[in-house]
Amino acid sequence: MDIVRAQHDDAGALQAVGAAIRSLRKGKGLSQEELSHRSSIDRSHMGRIERGERNLSILNLLRISQGLACPPSEILRKAGF
Numbered sequence: 001m002d003i004v005r006a007q008h009d010d011a012g013a014l015q016a017v018g019a020a021i022r023s024l025r026k027g028k029g030l031s032q033e034e035l036s037h038r039s040s041i042d043r044s045h046m047g048r049i050e051r052g053e054r055n056l057s058i059l060n061l062l063r064i065s066q067g068l069a070c071p072p073s074e075i076l077r078k079a080g081f
Contacts, residue, residue: 013079015052020078022050024068038067 025035032050036043040063048054049064056064065072 010055011052013081014055016079016081017056017075018050018052020075021064021068023078024070024075025050028068030068035064035067039063 021035025032030038032046033043036046039046039060041049041060045054046064049056049060061072061075065075068075
């Protein structure tokens, strides 16, 4: 099996995921505080995620997707992945 290696702009990827989360959140009429509460993630940490300043763990991606009532794949698709 061949391994495909791709170079990623890490900062750009984090910003794209953060922007996707923000867009989905606003589209559902949720405040950052409400999404933080629904996701069990501190509001200041959520802000850093949305600004692309924090590397998001898989568990937090799952928590955020549950808070947004969407599959994690929707967040990644909206981010361009």
